[in-house]
Amino acid sequence: MKRHHTVSPKTVSTCIPNISQGTHIFDIRGYSDLKGMGHEEFIKSGDFPVGGFDWAIVLYPDVNTFLDLDEITAFLELRSEGGDKVRASCDVRLVDQITGNSSSAHPTTKNVKLFNVDEVRRVNCLMMKRSEFEAPPYLLDDRITMECVVTVMHEPRVSRARPIPRINVPPPNITEQLGKLLESKEGADVTFDVAGETFAAHKLVLAMRSPVFKVELCGLMMESGTQHIAVTDMQPAVFKALLQFIYTDWLPGTHCFEGEDNGEMIRHLLVAANKYDVDRLKLLCQSILCKNLHARNVATTLALADQHNCDILKDACIEFMSFPNMMNDVAATQGYKDLQRMAPSVLAEAMEKMSKIKKMKRN
Template identity: 50%
Template sequence: MNHQMPSSKTVSTFAPQREQGTHLFHILGYSQHWAAGASECKCIGSDKFPVGGHEWRLVFDGAPGKDASGSNRDYVVAGVYLVGKNIKVQASLELRLLDQSTGPSLTVHKEASIVFDTNERSRIAVCVIKRKLFKSTTYLQDDRLTIECIITVSKEPRVTGTKWFPRIEVPPSDIAQHFGKFLETKEGVDVTFSVGGVDLTAHKMVLATRSPVFRAELYGPMKEGGTEPIVVEDIHPDVFRGLLHFIYNDSLPPFDDLMEDDYGEMIRHLLVAADRYAMDRLKLMCQSILCEGLHVQTVATTLALADQHHCDMLKDACIEFIICSNAMDAVAATPGYKNLKRTCSSVVIEALEKTSRIRKA
């Protein structure tokens, strides 16, 4: 049976942290601050406003003085100022002029990332705005100017704690348990086998589903009619019970009451039964168990069994065991080896003896 591999799915998130704030700075009586022809710089500033855990000011200089070349200054200056000491902040900045008639704003300056450092000259970011913009628009109307300042402060990224994805646990398949109980209760049994004088009952459909040999025997052209028990020759009742247990449960019986030697003998008989009824998975399970339990006294017997029932992997394992353990003489002294010479092909025996001689050389 296939069992779904246990798995878990978790998630965590690395997310940049930002905080945005908007401040409107209304300048009323604009012309009173910067009368035409005035030469003195009269920079004004907003009150402090908080964004991202820091305090800021918006500053503006609209004086109509001279520029560095001596020409009339045709622009005004606006800036954003970080308040405080020993502060370093990364932020983005956008300055807009608010239309006094319709309300929409015009972006006059925008920077995606600035580092404000109160210990350096970079504590302030400034921009220039063409003065002619005020003459042809309604951004300066009724002697009023409104500057909109949008600051987005970048903070330390935050990694969220690991969370478990929601999941619904599905228990392992229990179909084998249901079929196993089906065999135990004998409810609905419709076929009886006589095995060594013992009657054992089962369900035709289950047997036919698991074994092509049973399917042909129970539903094929040669099926036996009537209600008489089907006689099974050359299989011990306990072995046939083990075969039925595997058919219904897809696992071997526990065999807790068997000693080690008896357990090995039972597995050999089950391998023969599995081969007889074309139960490939059971046959492979028996080979695996016999391979794990190889030892000098039984390896020859197991090799003969493997050769007789076309278990190539088990046969190779037996030969390799004899070679690796350098125990050819001990194996040759066992009764199983004598039987091996009678039943196995001469090619296998010659290969064993030749390999043994090479190892001793």
């Protein structure tokens, strides 16, 4: 049973903080009369709303006196009933009675604290030396003013996931366009006569893809009108396949050329690719011939590889011939006898390399 894989599009969502902030001015007058009431007594501000909750500032002027500590302590208290846990911070600033400016008395209290109506309703928001708190310019004319900035952190705002905009770009099609140019013959400025069959082409494309064509057509490029060139050493079908590869970098129906029955066509294409120095086609032909090596054709292919400077294919043939019990079948072929008669040096070189290969395998 086939499984179908569905590729989901890329999506994006955003998350941004969701905060509410409010400032409460807690003005304490007659401070000296309000302190000294005992360490359990406190001064509390009126309730003030921030972020949908009610809050209050609770100051204990004498709590640390009982512990013999020189400190003033204040708390931020959640006054609302019910509801979930609340995250909030409080920055307590003392107002300079002379300039009217304020400065943070306890910067560390800006950290977000967790409030819970059933457990934690207060968190410390001020701890300051009494000698500083109860001295000018903060305490003046028996008055002290606290500016309390409360920040409530709500659940972050998260947007709905949405697809990321994208523009699809089709795959490159320049080779397809060049193939159509070859087929249409539009703008062709050179023709080739191959065994009575005519092929129209474009000098610039041929020169760009083949160093040999570039040299051959260099002078013709300066001339106007269509030029005619005769090709006397190639079959029309081979020249047609060569042109198609030059224009499209692709050998139409490559799989059709594979197999022993089509080996002759590939051999002719290899010769053409070597003649016009079309390296990739030459390598492609070598690859096809290598995949279709057989005892019946390896000697002929070796001779072809040596004749047309195909060292990779030549080495592949020698490696193939060095397979166990292969040489008896190879030696019985006409191709081997031809190689023995017409290129004995090539055969001698192959035998020497085969001997080294077998020796390496034994070791």
